[in-house]
Amino acid sequence: MIQGITIPDFKLPGVIATIGAHLPQWPHSLALATALNAAAKVGLLPADSLERLAGRSFVVEVLDAGGVASFACRDGLFRPLLTVPQAPDLCFQANLSAFLQLLTRQEDPDTLFFKRELSITGDTELGLLVKNMLDAIEWPQLPQLSLFRR
């Protein structure tokens, strides 16, 4: 867990998903792809795992926010996709709180999966690879966010 941050369990009200789904989805994809590229560049993502993502398409859907990001991995770079693929190679779905808990290492992905708070569909082996790749990242010590401090 990243010290000092606690993400509570929460669910955004349904109205947000309704509004969110009507907003352009392209910026989420761009932001996520940019972040992933930055992580790959500084060597946070292991090269051998990255190679195995080549040519695959991904969708990340934040259910309660109504946001969808989709991107593909080509030539060692994550590229946002303009349209959400009908059958991506891998699709992650969860509410915002679960994604945040996952990213801050407050919650274990398998626990979220058992509790049905995280759904992974598509190529299961690819899903496992991505999950394990995220787990193996040694995050640099982030400056503490005083906003969230316990």
Added chain:
Amino acid sequence: MAARKIPQLICPAGSLPALKAAVDHGADAVYLGYRNETNARNFAGLNFDQRAMVEGVRYAQTRHRQVLMAINTFAQPGRFADWQRAVDGAADLGVDAVILADVGLLDDSSRRHPDLRLHLSVQGSATNYEAINFAHREFGVRRAVLPRVLTLAQVETVVRNTPVEIEVFGFGSLCVMNEGRCWLSSYATGESPNTVGACSPAKFVQWQKSPDGMATRLNGILIDCFAAAEPAGYPTLCKGRFEVQGETYYALEEPTSLNVLEILPEIARIGVAAIKVEGRQRSPTYVAQVTRTLRAALDELARGEQRFSVRPAWQAELARLAEGSQVTLGAYSRPWR
């Protein structure tokens, strides 16, 4: 009061961050493996390459914790050298022990690395003291990990009748009491933990969403269907729900995790040397959470058995992390026996 001897806490490390989490939260030893078929947790993206291995061993050992390397699959015909190389690598790295299952590899390693400490893996499926004493006599095995099939009384009988240290499982997903002998995964997919290093390999698993919930298939075989908010488990055949004589239920095993907190004092009293946490496939977060909880319980036990009581907070934390969100004493307690 003199501190009593309590079992060592052995924790899983599927990645470098998980290893560090285990060490930082109080593991006495971590177990890990290479990224190949010599490892019974050979999953995509998991485990250690050489660089991570070197750093992991250094991280643990400079903090006076042990590193145990699991080379716990069965050497496949014509490729024995791959398994030998893994053992040689472990010896070069200076790990504290290797955990082996294959009798041929045990024999070979005992000859080529007489100073390397050998542990008998749970995959070796030694459930009685004769089998363990055989491994001791022939290969100099110093510790055996017992399969999760024995009652506490049976574990005690084993401990009393062998000079070999005994390690038992303390927490984690259950492998349906047939470690090293299970054919379910092989039957469904042609691959199994003993051969390719994974039960129900992910490439055969499909999670299908439908309006009624989520169906799980293993190589096309429907093994379970979960309603919308129903807790799920791993996609192994043993944890599937099947129709038997008109009734659909968990015919082999429920998706649940073993948890020995309640019987920790008995485990220590009968002389078990170490308690193992399952879960190299899980994240650093899980490792930190389980290690921290069991460390607290073992430390409390070390202060005196009379004072030991299971704190509700420990149970709550472990139940939350469990597969299917429920825990069991598994075979340790079999009142119907």
